[in-house]
Amino acid sequence: xxxxxxxxxxxxxxxxxxxxxxxxxxxxxxxxxxxxxxxxxxxxxxxxxxxxxxxxxxxxxxxxxxxxxxxxxxxxxxxxxxxxxxxxxxxxxxxxxxxxxxxxxxxxxxxxxxxxxxxxxxxxxxxxxxxxxxxxxxxxxxxxxxxxxxxxxxxxxxxxxxxxxxxxxxxxxxxxxxxxxxxxxxxxxxxxxxxxxxxxxxxxxxxxxxxxxxxxxxxxxxxxxxxxxxxxxxxxxxxxxxxxxxxxxxxxxxxxxxxxxxxxxxxxxxxxxxxxxxxxxxxxxxxxxxxxxxxxxxxxxxxxxxxxxxxxxxxxxxxxxxxxxxxxxxxxxxxxxxxxxxxxxxxxxxxxxxxxxxxxxxxxxxxxxxxxxxxxxxxxxxxxxxxxxxxxxxxxxxxxxxxxxxxxxxxxxxxxxxxxxxxxx
Numbered sequence: 001x002x003x004x005x006x007x008x009x010x011x012x013x014x015x016x017x018x019x020x021x022x023x024x025x026x027x028x029x030x031x032x033x034x035x036x037x038x039x040x041x042x043x044x045x046x047x048x049x050x051x052x053x054x055x056x057x058x059x060x061x062x063x064x065x066x067x068x069x070x071x072x073x074x075x076x077x078x079x080x081x082x083x084x085x086x087x088x089x090x091x092x093x094x095x096x097x098x099x100x101x102x103x104x105x106x107x108x109x110x111x112x113x114x115x116x117x118x119x120x121x122x123x124x125x126x127x128x129x130x131x132x133x134x135x136x137x138x139x140x141x142x143x144x145x146x147x148x149x150x151x152x153x154x155x156x157x158x159x160x161x162x163x164x165x166x167x168x169x170x171x172x173x174x175x176x177x178x179x180x181x182x183x184x185x186x187x188x189x190x191x192x193x194x195x196x197x198x199x200x201x202x203x204x205x206x207x208x209x210x211x212x213x214x215x216x217x218x219x220x221x222x223x224x225x226x227x228x229x230x231x232x233x234x235x236x237x238x239x240x241x242x243x244x245x246x247x248x249x250x251x252x253x254x255x256x257x258x259x260x261x262x263x264x265x266x267x268x269x270x271x272x273x274x275x276x277x278x279x280x281x282x283x284x285x286x287x288x289x290x291x292x293x294x295x296x297x298x299x300x301x302x303x304x305x306x307x308x309x310x311x312x313x314x315x316x317x318x319x320x321x322x323x324x325x326x327x328x329x330x331x332x333x334x335x336x337x338x339x340x341x342x343x344x345x346x347x348x349x350x351x352x353x354x355x356x357x358x359x360x361x362x363x364x365x366x367x368x369x370x371x372x373x374x375x376x377x378x379x380x381x382x383x384x385x386x387x388x389x390x391x392x393x394x395x396x397x398x399x400x401x402x403x404x405x406x407x408x409x410x411x412x413x414x415x416x417x418x419x420x421x422x423x424x425x
Contacts, residue, residue, distance in 0.1 A: 035078035036071070036335055038063070038325075039098035041109035042318070046086025047234065048111045051261045051314060055134065056081065057305050058315035059108060062322040064304070072326050073333070080104065086111075088118040095119040099127050105335040106130045106325055108318055113137055113181045117414075120146065125412045130337045132325070134317035136256060136281070138184035139397055140415040142404035147344060147368045149321045150314065151281045153188040153231075155393045156256035159374040160279030161192045161229065163389050164254045169226030170198035175216060175240070176231035178205035185231040185256060187417040187424035194423040201225055211236040213243045220249060227252040238264055241272040252277060259283065260313035265383040267309075273379040277388070281372040282316040282354040285385040290353045297353035320352040324363060344368070345407050359392075366405040367398040 040059045043052025063077045071077060080102050084091045091110060098104045107129055110116050116133050124131045124145050132147045139152030161172075174189050176182030186203060193200050202223045204216055217240075220228060230253050232240055241264055244253075252275050259265050260280040265273045284291075284298055291297050297319070301311050327350065328343035329335055345368075349360040355373045362371050376389040398404040402415045417424035 034075065036075050036329070037102060037104045038077055038079045038322075039095075039102060039104040039107040039109065040079050040081040041084050041091060041094050041098070041107070042081070043086045043111055044083040046084075048086040050235065051312060052086070052111050054308065054310060054312045054315035055108075055111070055318045057308055058301065058311070058319040059322060061301055061304050062319045065300075066322070066326055072329050084109075084115075088115050091115050092119055092123060095123045095129075099123065099129050104129075105329075105337065106132065106340070108132045108134060108321070111135050111314065114179065116141075116146075117180075121412070128337065130341060132318075132321045134321055135314050136261075136317075138181045138188070139395070140184070140402075140417075142367065142398055142402065142406065142411045142413050142415060144341070144368075144406050144410045144412065147321070147363070149324070149363070149368075149370045150317045151372045151374065151393075152369065152395055152397065153185045153256060154192075154397050155281070155372055155374055155395055156279040157185065157188050157192055157229070157254075158279070158393055159389065159391070160254040160256070160277050160376050161189065161198075162196050163376050164227045164252055164277060165193075165196045165198045168252050170196075171223075171225045172198055172200050172227060172229055173202040173220050173223050173225035174200055174229045174231075175204045175206060175220075176229075177233045177237065178207050181233065182206075182231045184416055186229075187421075189229050189231075190423045191417050191421045194421075206232060206237060206240075208234050209236060211239040213240045214247070216240070217244055217247045217249050220251070221247075225251070227254060229253075230255045231257055233257050233261075235262075238262065238268070241276070242268060245272045245274065250275065254279065256280075259377065259379060259385070263310035263312060265379045265385060268383075270383045271381045273383050274381045276379045278377045278379075280313050280375055280377055282313045282352075283375070283377050283385065284311040285377065285387075286354055286375055287387055288353060288356050290351060290355065290357070316353055320350050320361070324348045324350050364395060364399060365407050367395060368406055369395040369398060371395060 042056035043049050067076050134150050136150040141148050174186050176186045254277045259278045260283045327348050328340050332339040332343040345365040348363045352361045371394045374393045378388050379385050
């Protein structure tokens, strides 16, 4: 694997990560009918640039690799990638432009659940647009047009919470962002706690604008849980990890958001992320040959983007889903969106970087979600990251509990754990 310099010093500027080099990237071409047209709407600037820029970059890497290897069915990929600037109204405008003016064959768009919902009902579904949503998320979307290929809360929390219960005990304190993702993820913590004979002894929802956590830290110390579950998001919430270290709060913290997305273990000085356990499908440090061997995913990414600060979880999801799309188009023999959706629903697999040798991750036909190879990644006092557990975790909520089956019934619904679990109420 190519040796790179330590990026912690480079990252000292925090959220002002260098995205400007791509933020003004022009649209590639005029939309020739001889090309396959993809829309790549990922945040290259604004509040979500920290997580969106790697998604954008990994998409361009996949497209370049595919084009350099003959394209898809002999056709080159043409992409359109205007910057949504972390603005949901702009996302809606650009999505409509991608569909109505650019006539894209498939669309990748958005980091937050709020963005997904902003474009899903008014733009994606009325146009039956093939749409890949790649962020790890709260789960529950059963939509004929949406392929939500990031891991769900049940998958991410479902690997890290049982691990922490076994290692540290059964009393849990939850802190989560105060919006759809955080609230539903906290419900999943309660469901999983019940399934693992554990107890949620405290729960707080933190506004996205909040960056002061002294009161929260005091309440955690008073409650004395065995571990904390954190579903904090965004640059303001990063302050929690610095402040808990300054306050001497030395307690295991499980998370579905930290490190894998905003790479706090590189951006923050130790020991802010000490004893953090992330339940993820991917981090740059995931120890698979496809990921870290010489010439692997990490090397190829930094060869194309040598100044990139990190290769995050969503970036890998963008990357493998573009290859899944390629397989589906080749299987269908056409870019007709309904036929490509049917090909995706046949059970497309791909040897993604998250998967060990001999294993491929699978798109579940009935739900349009992915059975991911999940990892528990732990940061030590020096912010070195190691894998402490890993296994495939199927996305079971939609398929087994809800009974979502998009191969036989068209739906455009989001289900929540409160619909099915008394513990989540």
